[in-house]
Amino acid sequence: MTVPLSQPFSIPGMLPDADAESAWIEVIRKMDETYANLVAQQVELERKNAELEEAQAFIASVLGSMTDVLIACDRDGRIEQTNRAAERALGCTGAELTGRPLRDFLASSSHAAFARLCAAALQREGGSDVELSLRCPTGPFPVAVNSTVRYDQRGHAIGLVLVGRPVGELRRAYRDLAAAHEGLKQTQQQLVHSEKMASLGRLVAGVAHELNNPISFVYGNAHAMRRYVDRLTAYLDAVHGGTADGDLTALRKELRIDRARADVGATLDGMLEGTERVRDIVAELRRFSSEQKHASERFDLTALLRSAVTWVAKAQMPDLVVAFDLPDALDIAGHPGHLHQVAMNLVQNAIDAMAGAAVKRLELHGREEAGRVVVTIRDTGHGIPGTILERVFDPFFTTKPVGKGTGLGLSISYQLVKDHGGSLSAGNHPDGGALFTLALPAAGHKEGAAR
Ligand SMILES: Nc1ncnc2c1ncn2[C@@H]1O[C@H](COP(=O)(O)OP(=O)(O)O)[C@@H](O)[C@H]1O
Ligand SMILES: [Mg+2]
Structure with a gap:
């Protein structure tokens, strides 16, 4: 409430004089000011109340939900x-x-x-x-x-x-979690199993391819032998049947007996060679594919690498050029089967990476230095992008489509090499393509060798 200052303000019984009037004016002004402040405070209070109510409603809704x-x-x-x-x-x-x-x-x-x-x-x-x-x-x-x-x-x-x-x-949440965990474990086991089956499949395909050559060789020679035997038997029958000399000469020519006699030795040698090759492949297969839970043995890594490359590469990539720069022998100790698996995994990855490459070349260098055997395997594929280099050894890490890769090859290989007291590392060659380095203790340097 304000009082208009224009009207003189008088109190009955008191004469208005100038001093009294200005004092009153001052009082009224102060009242006016106080009132305005009160109104402002009231407005502020109402605003704060509204905010408080809103906050309370929010908290209540959170608590309620x-x-x-x-x-x-x-x-x-x-x-x-x-x-x-x-x-x-x-x-x-x-x-x-x-x-x-x-x-x-x-x-x-x-x-x-x-x-x-x-x-x-x-x-x-x-x-x-x-x-x-x-x-x-x-x-x-x-x-x-x-x-x-x-x-x-x-x-x-x-x-x-x-x-x-x-x-x-x-x-219930724990149960769901346990069930999910169990499901995950089973899926992982299935993946491990499918990686094993894939390795086995590669091994079988490689060995079948390797066996194909000597077996067809033996088969071809056996057919030739069959024909030679037929002709020689016919000729011998004629000799024993008392055929006249002139007729025998003609028969000898007709049955190409001299040619057959000359060829028999070489044909048999070829068959022997073929069967020996088959025997060697089977021996290699037994050596490299058995579980080998027994103690470690000494063996030659050069022979192992050659076998792994041959078995994996020849069947899948006939146009692959392989450059071996390996000493005649690299003696190491451990489980040949496990290291054969490592080598096959590395070669398989290289082949996968070179699928669409113009140049398909695999280079293997090996040397022994300071008690360690170091082998590098380089391919001319797409290489490993820097962003995933750290992860290639992680279990289940793969960049391959479903059904093609399980992401277990390198993680299993890493562990197998580690069990041999060695190391496996991945990188890229400066001229392109991936470069894997495998280092193992040389035989005789027993520290950390496979258990
Ligand atoms: N030689 C290589 N060149 C390019 N990338 C590679 C090579 N070797 C491995 N890698 C990468 O590492 C990943 C993991 O390899 P690996 O553990 O063998 O699993 P997988 O072969 O099942 O994918 C591959 O998916 C690929 O991305
Ligand atoms: Mg692989």
């Missing part, structure tokens, strides 16, 4: 506030719960645990995963509780906040 039970207690364990989940579980309204000791709503088996939580809160310590059993109208309601200490503005501990997750729900 929580599925976990939330109970705030004072230092003595009396309930101060609850959320809807807690009220539902306890079968009471918030008003009915407020001020009551929480202990009254706990099964007697949980009293000690709750007392410990309250005592810990006084020491400013929270608690996690404490199981409390709430007494609910429907029966005991076990919850896994996390408790935190509540502080006032001056930092004094004034109570504790309990958040409880129904244990049934937790158990």
Whole structure:
């Protein structure tokens, strides 16, 4: 309320003089000012109230939508506030719960645990995963509780906040997690199995390809032998049948007996050579493919590498050029079967990487230095991008399409080489293509050799 200053203000019984009037004017101005301040404060208060209500509504909606039970207690364990989940579980309204000791709503088996939580809160310590059993109208309601200490503005501990997750729900979550884990383990086992099958498939394809040559050779020679034998038998029958000399000469010419006689030795030699080759391949196969759980043995890595390259590469990439720069022998100790698997994995990866390459070349260098045998295998494929170089040895890491790669070849190889006291590293050649380096203790340098 303001009084217009233009009207003279008079108090009955007092004569207006100039001083009194200006004093009044001052009083009125002050009142005016105070009133304006009050109005401003009122507006501010209303704004703050609105904000407060909004914040309260937000907090209430958050508390209301929580599925976990939330109970705030004072230092003595009396309930101060609850959320809807807690009220539902306890079968009471918030008003009915407020001020009551929480202990009254706990099964007697949980009293000690709750007392410990309250005592810990006084020491400013929270608690996690404490199981409390709430007494609910429907029966005991076990919850896994996390408790935190509540502080006032001056930092004094004034109570504790309990958040409880129904244990049934937790158990279900654990069960789901365990089932998912089990599923994952099975998938991994299947992948490991399919990697084994793929290795086996490669081995079989390579060996079949290798055997094909000598076997066709032996087969061809056996056919030739069959013909020679037929002709020689016919001739011998004629000799023993008393055929006249002139006729015998003609028959000898007709049956090309001289040619057959001359060829028989070489044909048999060829067959022997072929069967020896078959015998060697089978011996190699037995040596390199058996599980070999027994103690390690000494063997030649050069022969092993040549065999691995031949078996994997020849069948799959006939136009591959292989450059061996290996000493006649590289003596190492360990399990030849395991290292053959490593070599086959490396060669297979190189072949995969060179699938679309214009130049298909595999270079193997080997040397022995300072008690170690170091072999590098370089291909002319697409190389390994720097971004994945760190990950190629990770189990299940693959850039190949589903069904083509399992991502296990290198991780298994890494472990096998490590078991031999060696190392396997991946990189790129400066002129392109991947470069793998395999280092193993030379035979006689036993430290760290395969168990
Ligand atoms: N010689 C190589 N050239 C290019 N990339 C390679 C080579 N060797 C391995 N890699 C990369 O490493 C990944 C993992 O190899 P590996 O463990 O053998 O699994 P997989 O061959 O099943 O993919 C391959 O998917 C590929 O991306
Ligand atoms: Mg591989």
